Amino acid sequence: xxxxxxxxxxxxxxxxxxxxxxxxxxxxxxxxxxxxxxxxxxxxxxxxxxxxxxxxxxxxxxxxxxxxxxxxxxxxxxxxxxxxxxxxxxxxxxxxxxxxxxxxxxxxxxxxxxxxxxxxxxxxxxxxxxxxxxxxxxxxxxxxxxxxxxxxxxxxxxxxxxxxxxxxxxxxxxxxxxxxxxxxxxxxxxxxxxxxxxxxxxxxxxxxxxxxxxxxxxxxxxxxxxxxxxxxxxxxxxxxxxxxxxxxxxxxxxxxxxxxxxxxxxxxxxxxxxxxxxxxxxxxxxxxxxxxxxxxxxxxxxxxxxxxxxxxxxxxxxxxxxxxxxxxxxxxxxxxxxxxxxxxxxxxxxxxxxxxxxxxxxxxxxxxxxxxxxx
Amino acid sequence: xxxxxxxxxxxxxxxxxxxxxxxxxxxxxxxxxxxxxxxxxxxxxxxxxxxxxxxxxxxxxxxxxxxxxxxxxxxxxxxxxxxxxxxxxxxxxxxxxxxxxxxxxxxxxxxxxxxxxxxxxxxxxxxxxxxxxxxxxxxxxxxxxxxxxxxxxxxxxxxxxxxxxxxxxxxxxxxxxxxxxxxxxxxxxxxxxxxxxxxxxxxxxxxxxxxxxxxxxxxxxxxxxxxxxxxxxxxxxxxxxxxxxxxxxxxxxxxxxxxxxxxxxxxxxxxxxxxxxxxxxxxxxxxxxxxxxxxxxxxxxxxxxxxxxxxxxxxxxxxxxxxxxxxxxxxxxxxxxxxxxxxxxxxxxxxxxxxxxxxxxxxxxxxxxxxxxxx
Numbered sequence: 001x002x003x004x005x006x007x008x009x010x011x012x013x014x015x016x017x018x019x020x021x022x023x024x025x026x027x028x029x030x031x032x033x034x035x036x037x038x039x040x041x042x043x044x045x046x047x048x049x050x051x052x053x054x055x056x057x058x059x060x061x062x063x064x065x066x067x068x069x070x071x072x073x074x075x076x077x078x079x080x081x082x083x084x085x086x087x088x089x090x091x092x093x094x095x096x097x098x099x100x101x102x103x104x105x106x107x108x109x110x111x112x113x114x115x116x117x118x119x120x121x122x123x124x125x126x127x128x129x130x131x132x133x134x135x136x137x138x139x140x141x142x143x144x145x146x147x148x149x150x151x152x153x154x155x156x157x158x159x160x161x162x163x164x165x166x167x168x169x170x171x172x173x174x175x176x177x178x179x180x181x182x183x184x185x186x187x188x189x190x191x192x193x194x195x196x197x198x199x200x201x202x203x204x205x206x207x208x209x210x211x212x213x214x215x216x217x218x219x220x221x222x223x224x225x226x227x228x229x230x231x232x233x234x235x236x237x238x239x240x241x242x243x244x245x246x247x248x249x250x251x252x253x254x255x256x257x258x259x260x261x262x263x264x265x266x267x268x269x270x271x272x273x274x275x276x277x278x279x280x281x282x283x284x285x286x287x288x289x290x291x292x293x294x295x296x297x298x299x300x301x302x303x304x305x306x307x308x309x310x311x312x313x314x315x316x317x318x319x320x321x322x323x324x325x326x327x328x329x330x331x332x333x334x335x336x337x338x339x340x341x342x343x344x345x346x347x348x349x350x351x352x353x354x355x356x357x358x359x360x361x362x363x364x365x366x367x368x369x370x371x372x373x374x375x
Numbered sequence: 376x377x378x379x380x381x382x383x384x385x386x387x388x389x390x391x392x393x394x395x396x397x398x399x400x401x402x403x404x405x406x407x408x409x410x411x412x413x414x415x416x417x418x419x420x421x422x423x424x425x426x427x428x429x430x431x432x433x434x435x436x437x438x439x440x441x442x443x444x445x446x447x448x449x450x451x452x453x454x455x456x457x458x459x460x461x462x463x464x465x466x467x468x469x470x471x472x473x474x475x476x477x478x479x480x481x482x483x484x485x486x487x488x489x490x491x492x493x494x495x496x497x498x499x500x501x502x503x504x505x506x507x508x509x510x511x512x513x514x515x516x517x518x519x520x521x522x523x524x525x526x527x528x529x530x531x532x533x534x535x536x537x538x539x540x541x542x543x544x545x546x547x548x549x550x551x552x553x554x555x556x557x558x559x560x561x562x563x564x565x566x567x568x569x570x571x572x573x574x575x576x577x578x579x580x581x582x583x584x585x586x587x588x589x590x591x592x593x594x595x596x597x598x599x600x601x602x603x604x605x606x607x608x609x610x611x612x613x614x615x616x617x618x619x620x621x622x623x624x625x626x627x628x629x630x631x632x633x634x635x636x637x638x639x640x641x642x643x644x645x646x647x648x649x650x651x652x653x654x655x656x657x658x659x660x661x662x663x664x665x666x667x668x669x670x671x672x673x674x675x676x677x678x679x680x681x682x683x684x685x686x687x688x689x690x691x692x693x694x695x696x697x698x699x700x701x702x703x704x705x706x707x708x709x710x711x712x713x714x715x716x717x718x719x720x721x722x723x724x725x726x727x728x729x730x731x732x733x734x735x736x737x738x739x740x741x742x743x744x745x746x747x748x749x750x
Contacts, residue, residue, distance in 0.1 A: 037693075037694075037697045037699060038690070038693065038694075038697075039694060039699050039701045041699065041700055041701070042700040042701065042704070043701070044681065044701070044704065044705075046681075066693065066696060066697060067668075067689070067693040067696075071668075071669060071689065071693075074669065075671065075687060075689055075690070081687070081689075081690055082690065083685040083686060083690075293442075293446075294446060294449065296450065306419065306421075310458040311458060312450060312456070314442070314446065314450055314456075315413070315450070315456055315457065315458075318412075318413065318441065318442040318446075319412075319413075319414060321441060321442075322412045322413075322441060324412060324414050324416065325416055325417040325700060325703065325704070326414045326416070326417065326418070326419070328700065329417070329419065329700070329704070330419075
């Protein structure tokens with residue numbers, strides 16, 4: 001196999017694993033910070049590594065438009081270009097084309113669209129997406145697929161999923177197998193169990209290094225998402241990593257790990273760092289809130305990130321009010337570190353058979369909240 | 376004395392010194408990065424220290440408006456608030472009140488002005504400025520003064536300078552002497568030699584820990600500035616540090632060190648980091664220029680900053696085009712490091728009696744330019 005995956009320990013449906021790539025090993029359950037344009041916004045790559053992150057996600061759509069896959073290839077690939085020597089997963093561009101680009105036309109062959117940057121026209125097909133991801137030197141290539149917003153009718157989801165499965169086959173055929181690199185299929189089917197099963201079967205027929213659960217976190221709410229996750233992961237091969245795309249909030253991740261998911265990505269920690277929102281074990285804190293103005297305390301007691309180690313809430317509040325870049329830098333760092341601490345906690349709890357205690361404590365803390373937020 | 380200054384070596388008018396404060400020693404000639412609002416924009420303080428900077432400048436005007444001197448004092452002073460444990464110099468607020476604030480009225484007592492942030496009214500006097508700087512726990516307090524834009528008539532400059540000298544006396548009287556802390560007087564007098572001499576005599580009568588040369592870099596051009604610097608520094612006590620305020624470009628600094636100046640501050644390296652301009656020994660480079668699009672090379676050959684060590688020009692160009700914060704972070708770091716390398720070079724050259732060679736090489740390199748910029 002092009003990517004080796006070891007499951008070290010299980011606890012209920014939850015798995016503690018290691019995924020080995022050419023650029024290093026990823027301990028799962030893993031959270032991947034998002035580096036859309038070849039940078040995790042407001043972070044030095046060595047700082048991202050210092051948070052404990054072992055893999056980044058890059059966006060094919062953004063990188064193909066700017067600076068272009070040919071340039072990245074010429075510069076020695078995305079790892080070298082952005083100075084990140086650990087594993088990289090790239091999405092296929094499919095989801096972003098649907099949500100970001102201008103005028104687009106979807107056909108059996110692929111998607112015609114115009115760039116949101118300069119209006120330039122592109123035609124993205126499964127073959128082209130895989131080729132771009134190859135040029136980027138992505139360790140984990142994702143199949144090109146279509147993703148339907150929920151709620152949607154059985155008929156709409158079925159048609160879309162069937163095309164995605166045909167595209168999955170074309171993606172796999174276009175992928176150049178190399179040691180330490182792999183390609184993941186993406187299960188679709190919305191919140192319809194029969195379609196999820198059909199999709200899983202199709203993907204297994206083709207055969208992939210890992211399997212993503214796509215088409216969730218697209219407006220359906222956590223309850224529906226968890227209902228799907230009650231059955232969808234178990235339809236996928238047990239010996240391969242399972243990746244829930246675009247998820248999510250800390251409690252989404254905990255719920256998904258309990259249901260057998262191994263990998264996650266989300267812009268939440270980085271985007272929130274730019275909007276003053278901090279994640280902590282006591283829930284979210286908005287540092288712009290006036291109650292922090294004279295608060296000596298660290299943002300989160302017990303956190304080992306530079307923000308919590310070296311600064312008061314009062315200082316971060318001040319930086320936010322003054323629109324200082326350092327506020328974004330520190331909050332982003334804290335949020336990514338919080339997510340990594342959460343994943344470390346989940347991994348340790350699976351290893352030590354203490355997962356139910358861990359999860360109970362997690363929900364109790366989150367519910368407790370940052371007390372004075374309520375005042 | 377409250378601040379001890381040692382001159383280790385001289386070379387012509389140039390001096391290699393050490394200024395000792397409660398928070399550490401500053402090797403001179405020294406360049407102070409500007410941390411206006413309690414942060415050097417887009418830099419972690421540990422990164423600022425890693426560039427070799429041994430002292431920061433904080434702006435009294437900005438800090439008194441937000442978050443307020445009382446809050447900073449309550450939080451343990453500016454060093455602790457912003458996590459910078461090395462020396463800090465604060466300006467008096469005088470210059471910023473003139474250039475930034477709204478409606479203002481200058482009288483013998485002080486300056487009435489309204490905040491540029493919320494229009495709130497303030498009255499800043501020499502006594503109040505010194506008190507604020509005390510609350511900030513600044514190692515080097517600056518006298519409150521008025522600064523006239525050049526060109527200006529002898530009469531206008533004289534009247535303003537005389538008031539500044541009366542304010543200098545009041546500032547000194549308001550200053551609370553403490554070990555490892557000091558207050559600097561500010562010589563005024565525009566480009567009039569007689570006024571500069573009068574001002575210097577007045578300041579020496581009062582007695583300060585160091586002497587700044589104020590009222591330059593305010594529109595007079597390098598030629599006029601150097602003419603003033605041909606005589607002004609020598610009017611000040613030989614055994615005290617001399618600080619040229621708000622200067623400047625690398626060649627301004629080299630010219631001023633040759634004329635006996637020991638300390639500098641300027642927003643140039645940090646501000647330029649936010650506008651894509653990089654300082655190098657081969658002159659300035661604008662990284663947005665299309666010629667860098669596919670350039671493998673580091674920004675500056677021989678520079679040891681993270682930007683030059685880990686990235687290609689192509690990558691920084693890409694970050695700039697994509698408006699990524701990391702571009703600002705890396706360019707700011709590089710620029711501050713360039714300024715510190717320049718100061719290290721000057722200090723070494725004075726120590727080793729190779730200053731004229733150093734300066735010759737400096738101008739030759741700057742003139743050569745980053746060759747392909749011309750293509």
